[in-house]
Amino acid sequence: MKSALAFLVAARRCEIRDLEQLALSCDLVQAVNELVHLLQRERGTSNLYLASVDARFDAQRAQHVAATQAAEAGVCALLDGLAPDAGATPGGGARLFTRIAMVLHALNGLPDLRAQVAARQCRAAEAMQRYTRIVSALLALVFEAADIAVDPAVSRLLVSMFNLMQGKEFAGLERAAGAGAFAAGRVGADGAQALSDLIEAQEQCFRRFEEFGTDDSLRQWHALQAVMPLTELERLRRRLMSSLSGGGLDSALADTWFDRCSQRLDLIHQAEVHLAQGLKDECARRIAATRVELGDQEGLLATLSATATDLPDVPGTGSDASGKAVGAVAAEPLGPRLTRSIVDTLQAQSRRLQQVSDELAAVRAALDERKFVERAKGLLMAHHGVGEDEAYRLLRQTAMNQGRRLVDVARALLDMSDLLPPKA
Amino acid sequence: MKSALAFLVAARRCEIRDLEQLALSCDLVQAVNELVHLLQRERGTSNLYLASVDARFDAQRAQHVAATQAAEAGVCALLDGLAPDAGATPGGGARLFTRIAMVLHALNGLPDLRAQVAARQCRAAEAMQRYTRIVSALLALVFEAADIAVDPAVSRLLVSMFNLMQGKEFAGLERAAGAGAFAAGRVGADGAQALSDLIEAQEQCFRRFEEFGTDDSLRQWHALQAVMPLTELERLRRRLMSSLSGGGLDSALADTWFDRCSQRLDLIHQAEVHLAQGLKDECARRIAATRVELGDQEGLLATLSATATDLPDVPGTGSDASGKAVGAVAAEPLGPRLTRSIVDTLQAQSRRLQQVSDELAAVRAALDERKFVERAKGLLMAHHGVGEDEAYRLLRQTAMNQGRRLVDVARALLDMSDLLPPKA
Numbered sequence: 001m002k003s004a005l006a007f008l009v010a011a012r013r014c015e016i017r018d019l020e021q022l023a024l025s026c027d028l029v030q031a032v033n034e035l036v037h038l039l040q041r042e043r044g045t046s047n048l049y050l051a052s053v054d055a056r057f058d059a060q061r062a063q064h065v066a067a068t069q070a071a072e073a074g075v076c077a078l079l080d081g082l083a084p085d086a087g088a089t090p091g092g093g094a095r096l097f098t099r100i101a102m103v104l105h106a107l108n109g110l111p112d113l114r115a116q117v118a119a120r121q122c123r124a125a126e127a128m129q130r131y132t133r134i135v136s137a138l139l140a141l142v143f144e145a146a147d148i149a150v151d152p153a154v155s156r157l158l159v160s161m162f163n164l165m166q167g168k169e170f171a172g173l174e175r176a177a178g179a180g181a182f183a184a185g186r187v188g189a190d191g192a193q194a195l196s197d198l199i200e201a202q203e204q205c206f207r208r209f210e211e212f213g214t215d216d217s218l219r220q221w222h223a224l225q226a227v228m229p230l231t232e233l234e235r236l237r238r239r240l241m242s243s244l245s246g247g248g249l250d251s252a253l254a255d256t257w258f259d260r261c262s263q264r265l266d267l268i269h270q271a272e273v274h275l276a277q278g279l280k281d282e283c284a285r286r287i288a289a290t291r292v293e294l295g296d297q298e299g300l301l302a303t304l305s306a307t308a309t310d311l312p313d314v315p316g317t318g319s320d321a322s323g324k325a326v327g328a329v330a331a332e333p334l335g336p337r338l339t340r341s342i343v344d345t346l347q348a349q350s351r352r353l354q355q356v357s358d359e360l361a362a363v364r365a366a367l368d369e370r371k372f373v374e375r376a377k378g379l380l381m382a383h384h385g386v387g388e389d390e391a392y393r394l395l396r397q398t399a400m401n402q403g404r405r406l407v408d409v410a411r412a413l414l415d416m417s418d419l420l421p422p423k424a
Numbered sequence: 425m426k427s428a429l430a431f432l433v434a435a436r437r438c439e440i441r442d443l444e445q446l447a448l449s450c451d452l453v454q455a456v457n458e459l460v461h462l463l464q465r466e467r468g469t470s471n472l473y474l475a476s477v478d479a480r481f482d483a484q485r486a487q488h489v490a491a492t493q494a495a496e497a498g499v500c501a502l503l504d505g506l507a508p509d510a511g512a513t514p515g516g517g518a519r520l521f522t523r524i525a526m527v528l529h530a531l532n533g534l535p536d537l538r539a540q541v542a543a544r545q546c547r548a549a550e551a552m553q554r555y556t557r558i559v560s561a562l563l564a565l566v567f568e569a570a571d572i573a574v575d576p577a578v579s580r581l582l583v584s585m586f587n588l589m590q591g592k593e594f595a596g597l598e599r600a601a602g603a604g605a606f607a608a609g610r611v612g613a614d615g616a617q618a619l620s621d622l623i624e625a626q627e628q629c630f631r632r633f634e635e636f637g638t639d640d641s642l643r644q645w646h647a648l649q650a651v652m653p654l655t656e657l658e659r660l661r662r663r664l665m666s667s668l669s670g671g672g673l674d675s676a677l678a679d680t681w682f683d684r685c686s687q688r689l690d691l692i693h694q695a696e697v698h699l700a701q702g703l704k705d706e707c708a709r710r711i712a713a714t715r716v717e718l719g720d721q722e723g724l725l726a727t728l729s730a731t732a733t734d735l736p737d738v739p740g741t742g743s744d745a746s747g748k749a750v751g752a753v754a755a756e757p758l759g760p761r762l763t764r765s766i767v768d769t770l771q772a773q774s775r776r777l778q779q780v781s782d783e784l785a786a787v788r789a790a791l792d793e794r795k796f797v798e799r800a801k802g803l804l805m806a807h808h809g810v811g812e813d814e815a816y817r818l819l820r821q822t823a824m825n826q827g828r829r830l831v832d833v834a835r836a837l838l839d840m841s842d843l844l845p846p847k848a
Contacts, residue, residue: 004532007503007525014517079431093438095781098773101431105770108428346529349522354799357519375778 005301005342008349012294018150019290023283025145029161030276031075036138036165037269038068040172043131046117047176050124051183065114072107095148099141106137128176135169147367151286152359157279159366160212164275167205168268174198175261181240182254192244217275224267229260304338369407376410379417429725429766432773436718442574443714447707449569453585454700455499460562460589461693462492464596467555470541471600474548475607489538496531519572523565530561552600563590571791575710576783581703583790584636588699591629592692598622599685605664606678616668641699648691653684793831800834803841
């Protein structure tokens with residue numbers, strides 16, 4: 001029969017195992033972040049390639065594709081080490097594995113997409129959409145990693161990371177939308193609305209990134225802001241918007257717009273790289289700290305074994321049915337100091353685990369908004385037979401008409417889902 | 425490189441592993457339930473033994489102690505198979521192990537308690553309190569098992585089970601309080617308040633038990649109600665209460681009260697035994713259903729392997745950097761039907777896991793009330809240096825004075841905890 005302390009030690013070992021699994025998820029997030037950055041770059045270059053006959057984009061696209069493929073290989077190598085039969089299981093098994101399956105399925109479409117782009121058999125808008133779906137699958141994996149993380153400090157950093165990556169993706173979409181408008185010489189009403197939605201969405205994501213980031217990541221972020229071409233970007237944004245009222249756009253600015261946006265994306269990526277390293281460091285720190293605590297408990301266990309080797313640790317044995325044999329000796333067989341120390345350790349551990357669970361719940365609440373919106377979109381797509389963009393537009397329009405927040409409309413829709421007509 | 429479907433299969437395997445770990449927790453809950461029932465019986469007999477010089481209780485107590493020890497051995501045998509080094513880890517590792525450690529620590533006090541009772545070196549009230557603390561540690565383990573369960577159906581049954589056990593414990597405490605009052609010939613104002621609190625708390629627990637129980641467990645529960653001595657119990661309760669206004673109690677009724685209460689406890693235990701079996705059946709059913717689904721996915725994976733053995737499943741390989749080599753073949757290398765089937769499976773699994781997560785959150789919310797009250801009690805105990813009963817009384821009194829629910833007062837206290845004076 002194991003003693004109480006043996007189970008306390010076992011609990012610590014479970015925590016270390018959970019943290020090690022979390023560290024695997026963080027490694028994956030780091031590799032996924034690199035892949036997303038390169039896919040965004042490849043998407044941008046593919047767009048330029050499809051939109052022009054300028055030969056310089058041929059070589060650049062091939063070079064960017066090769067870089068993305070190297071990052072894919074990095075992600076795949078990590079995934080090969082992850083599945084249960086490989087011994088290392090990331091935390092939140094089923095949910096993370098399902099997201100990984102969706103990522104792999106999305107990545108499977110890449111060779112075909114690239115071939116069509118290379119042969120100019122695919123329009124720029126369609127290529128854009130297909131690349132964006134792959135990026136979305138990768139972002140959803142990062143989101144899931146944040147949602148299933150078991151350590152509040154790491155979970156906060158993952159929420160921060162997800163928002164930074166999502167904000168950067170909105171910035172990438174803004175680059176494409178703006179480049180299209182400059183090239184066309186004007187922006188339509190829908191295009192202007194889409195641009196201002198993308199700007200608002202970026203800002204919201206970066207606020208969340210800051211809210212959940214560390215002091216260190218914020219310091220670096222503010223330093224990066226100082227070197228970002230923000231003034232020029234705002235001036236170009238203003239030109240885009242004012243073209244709606246008939247101003248007309250100088251299509252020669254398309255390159256300038258694309259370059260400034262790309263420069264900004266690269267700088268945001270520096271923040272991502274920094275944060276990814278911060279994540280790994282935090283995991284390592286938490287594992288090391290838990291190991292020290294495990295060592296303390298093992299020390300206590302050793303003291304206890306040495307003090308009480310000849311005392312029974314099976315409750316009930318050592319006393320007959322009437323319990324007469326034990327008497328005063330058993331009252332505090334380990335001495336009051338050691339008994340006190342065990343009781344304190346037990347209570348502290350129990351309180352700490354409850355606190356961890358509360359803190360995790362608080363951090364995860366920050367992810368609820370996206371969850372509700374994503375699920376409401378899925379519901380509309382299923383019931384109205386519309387695409388993702390149209391579903392989002394429907395939600396957004398309803399929110400604006402009713403003067404309510406997007407997330408509230410999404411929740412109301414989900415609450416009412418039983419009343420919706422059966423799937424078309 | 426593993427394919428998307430291989431990760432879907434891995435996700436299912438994770439689910440099966442999680443369910444098997446949950447089944448271990450349910451086995452433990454079943455054994456703990458038996459132990460709690462016998463501890464409650466031993467507590468009652470010990471009370472009778474300490475309160476009288478009637479020799480018939482000597483033998484009965486020894487017999488009950490022996491039965492409890494057998495149940496303890498059953499729990500300990502299960503625990504021996506649980507720790508991580510034994511290969512089988514229950515779900516929610518760290519939290520369950522910590523509760524187990526607290527249970528073992530509490531059980532360690534039993535031999536001493538029994539020895540003191542046997543030697544009549546312990547007053548009835550103190551013995552009662554010490555037995556009750558052990559039962560509380562065991563109930564907290566069942567609560568934790570419910571809170572960390574990963575399957576909504578099983579989680580519902582565990583919440584039902586916890587409430588049935590907690591309600592029965594309140595009924596056991598009522599038996600003791602009532603027996604004391606009958607023996608004393610009167611009930612004081614505090615005693616009457618405690619009795620009516622215990623009755624109210626039982627009813628609340630049994631409502632929760634019904635709310636989360638299955639049709640089957642409710643049918644059996646209603647059948648058991650019909651044979652419970654409820655009318656007589658209510659009559660005796662009325663006598664207890666009316667003695668407050670000076671009626672006086674017939675101390676000869678103490679035995680009748682104790683017997684009727686014990687009869688009811690035994691019948692409630694029948695419902696527990698039934699529910700514990702229902703829990704194990706539900707686990708087995710869920711594991712079997714998930715295995716069938718795993719089989720389906722493995723079938724799909726086999727079809728895919730047979731169809732696509734000569735096709736690359738590594739995204740990116742098979743096409744050179746410019747992606748020119750692949751072309752139309754890669755568009756749907758598995759044929760549209762199979763590709764569709766994989767996409768459907770992926771989306772269905774993702775939706776289902778999200779739904780599981782939502783349902784679990786909804787079931788767990790039913791446990792929040794107790795969590796808040798327990799933690800508020802802990803806070804008061806630490807800051808006011810009072811015992812558990814006194815902490816509860818303070819909370820309860822505040823709730824009554826302010827006309828608010830207990831749980832709301834508990835939450836308000838926890839929210840304000842940063843403003844409390846430092847620990848005395």
